[in-house]
Amino acid sequence: MAHKNTTTLFQTLSRLAPQLHPIRWPLFWGFLSALAASGVALAVPQIYRILVNTALVPGNGTGALWVGAGVVLLLGVLEAGLISLRRQFVIVPVTTVETRMRTSFYAHVQRLAVEFHDRWGSGQLLSRAMSDLNFMRRWMAFGAIMLVVTALTVVIGVGLMFSMSWELGLIFLAAAAPIAIFGFRFRRSYGRASRKSQDQAGDLATTVEESVHGIRVLKAFGRGREALDSFEEQAQELQATEIHKAKSLAVFSLVVTLLPELALGAGLVVGILLVSNGRLDVGALVAFFATAAVVAGPVEAMGPLLAMTFAAKTALDRHFEVIDSTNTITDPEHPVQLDTVRGELEFRDVHFRFPDSPEGTTDLLNGVDLTLQAGETMALVGITGSGKSALLNLVPRLYDVSSGTISLDGVDIRQLSLNDLRRHVSVAFEDTTLFSHSVRENVLLGAAEQGESSPELNEAALERALEVAQAGFAHTLADGVETLIGEEGLSLSGGQRQRIALARAIAARPALLVLDDPLSALDVNTEERVMDRLREELAGTTTLIVAHRPSTVSMADRVALLQDGRITAVGTHAELLAGNEHYRYVLASLTEEPRDLDSDAELSGEPSDELGATPLTHKDQGAGA
Numbered sequence: 204m205a206h207k208n209t210t211t212l213f214q215t216l217s218r219l220a221p222q223l224h225p226i227r228w229p230l231f232w233g234f235l236s237a238l239a240a241s242g243v244a245l246a247v248p249q250i251y252r253i254l255v256n257t258a259l260v261p262g263n264g265t266g267a268l269w270v271g272a273g274v275v276l277l278l279g280v281l282e283a284g285l286i287s288l289r290r291q292f293v294i295v296p297v298t299t300v301e302t303r304m305r306t307s308f309y310a311h312v313q314r315l316a317v318e319f320h321d322r323w324g325s326g327q328l329l330s331r332a333m334s335d336l337n338f339m340r341r342w343m344a345f346g347a348i349m350l351v352v353t354a355l356t357v358v359i360g361v362g363l364m365f366s367m368s369w370e371l372g373l374i375f376l377a378a379a380a381p382i383a384i385f386g387f388r389f390r391r392s393y394g395r396a397s398r399k400s401q402d403q404a405g406d407l408a409t410t411v412e413e414s415v416h417g418i419r420v421l422k423a424f425g426r427g428r429e430a431l432d433s434f435e436e437q438a439q440e441l442q443a444t445e446i447h448k449a450k451s452l453a454v455f456s457l458v459v460t461l462l463p464e465l466a467l468g469a470g471l472v473v474g475i476l477l478v479s480n481g482r483l484d485v486g487a488l489v490a491f492f493a494t495a496a497v498v499a500g501p502v503e504a505m506g507p508l509l510a511m512t513f514a515a516k517t518a519l520d521r522h523f524e525v526i527d528s529t530n531t532i533t534d535p536e537h538p539v540q541l542d543t544v545r546g547e548l549e550f551r552d553v554h555f556r557f558p559d560s561p562e563g564t565t566d567l568l569n570g571v572d573l574t575l576q577a578g579e580t581m582a583l584v585g586i587t588g589s590g591k592s593a594l595l596n597l598v599p600r601l602y603d604v605s606s607g608t609i610s611l612d613g614v615d616i617r618q619l620s621l622n623d624l625r626r627h628v629s630v631a632f633e634d635t636t637l638f639s640h641s642v643r644e645n646v647l648l649g650a651a652e653q654g655e656s657s658p659e660l661n662e663a664a665l666e667r668a669l670e671v672a673q674a675g676f677a678h679t680l681a682d683g684v685e686t687l688i689g690e691e692g693l694s695l696s697g698g699q700r701q702r703i704a705l706a707r708a709i710a711a712r713p714a715l716l717v718l719d720d721p722l723s724a725l726d727v728n729t730e731e732r733v734m735d736r737l738r739e740e741l742a743g744t745t746t747l748i749v750a751h752r753p754s755t756v757s758m759a760d761r762v763a764l765l766q767d768g769r770i771t772a773v774g775t776h777a778e779l780l781a782g783n784e785h786y787r788y789v790l791a792s793l794t795e796e797p798r799d800l801d802s803d804a805e806l807s808g809e810p811s812d813e814l815g816a817t818p819l820t821h822k823d824q825g826a827g828a
């Protein structure tokens with residue numbers, strides 16, 4: 204995912220200020236320690252100067268020599284202590300900032316609408332949450348401080364060199380001009396390359412994530428070789444970018460190392476001439492070169508430190524691209540509170556198109572009018588691709604209508620807080636995501652929102668939900684409802700997964716249940732039992748269910764037919780069957796065959812064959828499911 208970012212280095216880095224404000228003092232002390240360490244390093248040559256000028260004078264004893272050597276040793280120990288102190292000061296504060304930024308990044312990503320997640324690869328988000336912030340921490344703890352300290356060391360060091368001999372100082376400074384010009388060009392090319400490599404690393408992470416999720420499909424279709432080839436290609440592109448980065452850094456480092464060395468060579472010749480002319484004392488010459496040796500380290504470090512800073516800018520740009528993404532689905536300013544929800548749901552002139560739909564195409568939902576009475580079970584039927592799932596997604600506001608209104612008990616759902624709305628509406632999708640938790644935790648995921656914290660209430664909610672969803676098989680798993688399922692746990696069959704997801708929706712005790720063909724993997728008998736129990740237990744719950752099988756449709760109180768973006772007929776199954784040709788056509792195209800017959804064995808207490816099966820995991824779309 205390539206983004207064009209036009210902010211300057213300063214603009215981007217200054218956005219860190221609010222994060223750094225609370226840790227400004229530890230950072231300041233860290234900076235001061237590093238600066239003091241550099242100061243100490245620069246002081247050592249001055250001792251040399253005194254030592255040379257006193258110890259070499261005939262007649263002076265060796266006392267001054269020993270004192271000087273002792274002072275140099277002490278300064279060495281002090282410098283090491285100060286360097287370690289810098290780390291002590293900054294490590295905890297910067298890791299705290301990193302954790303805080305990562306947590307707010309995660310929270311923001313959680314809040315962002317499904318529409319955002321449709322556009323962003325998971326690897327891009329993963330790399331921004333992990334490696335970019337990790338890089339930021341290293342830059343804050345080391346790069347930023349050392350860049351300033353290094354620059355100051357160079358300035359002070361060059362000043363000292365000038366104070367010892369302006370002629371030699373000028374020679375050294377002459378080398379700085381090409382470095383500055385080269386540094387400017389390096390900044391631009393390296394900045395571009397580091398952006399490219401960080402984006403490519405994100406894309407690579409997406410590829411790994413997708414192939415791990417889709418490993419069964421890849422294996423089943425024998426596409427492992429192709430997947431590897433395409434991964435290799437992406438990895439090689441990243442490698443090429445990294446090589447380009449390393450090469451441009453190497454050239455820059457060569458220039459910043461070579462030019463000062465050349466200047467030192469020239470300075471040596473001029474310095475000896477100056478000493479022989481009596482315009483410079485030997486001590487000053489020794490001190491000049493010792494200072495130049497101290498300054499050479501920071502000058503050489505400038506390249507990697509600048510590179511680190513540009514890469515940190517890129518990391519921050521990438522971070523803020525996500526943080527700056529606005530949430531299109533938000534709470535109203537003054538939410539309406541529904542104390543008791545009857546569950547009457549009304550769609551009025553609802554239009555909807557996906558945000559990324561091409562211009563000029565007609566709306567997917569093109570004026571939907573539909574009313575569900577409180578407590579009613581309504582089946583939604585239409586040909587494949589007619590927009591049934593899209594319509595369902597509008598109810599918990601996973602997407603917002605493009606125009607028109609959806610109201611719950613007469614209140615526009617956009618007037619309700621998202622929390623309230625999603626508490627009243629539970630969703631179960633055909634493609635179910637179970638989390639790497641126990642059955643209990645997966646089922647009670649929605650119940651937690653209801654504030655059911657007492658263990659007894661939770662236990663009752665769990666048992667009821669499992670029973671209604673005909674998911675009693677959970678008790679026969681190795682550790683019963685404590686068995687770990689989901690991506691890192693036991694793999695369940697498609698039908699088992701669907702029933703756990705349905706139990707999750709039921710446990711939330713919603714006023715409105717939105718089911719997107721969640722029984723497709725069940726055999727007809729189990730489906731009938733689930734529907735019967737749903738009717739009994741959730742008598743007061745309004746249910747909107749997308750059905751792909753005539754058996755499901757026939758169990759609904761009424762059926763709505765979605766055709767060309769509108770509801771063209773509403774009635775009982777029998778009424779529509781008798782009087783609507785399109786309905787008969789749609790029904791004829793629906794399959795009566797269950798896709799996963801795994802329930803009868805469970806009912807007889809036999810372990811299911813599919814228990815060991817390893818179905819694909821799917822990307823869930825959100826609330827409640």
Ligand SMILES: Nc1ncnc2c1ncn2[C@@H]1O[C@H](COP(=O)(O)OP(=O)(O)OP(=O)(O)O)[C@@H](O)[C@H]1O
Binds near residue numbers: 321585586587
């Ligand atoms: N995130 C999306 N962005 C853009 N278009 C989408 C998106 N999701 C679905 N679509 C398109 O919208 C149309 C309706 O999809 P939807 O899933 O609502 O149909 P459906 O009636 O539920 O189909 P099915 O019965 O096959 O499940 C399809 O053409 C689909 O390609």
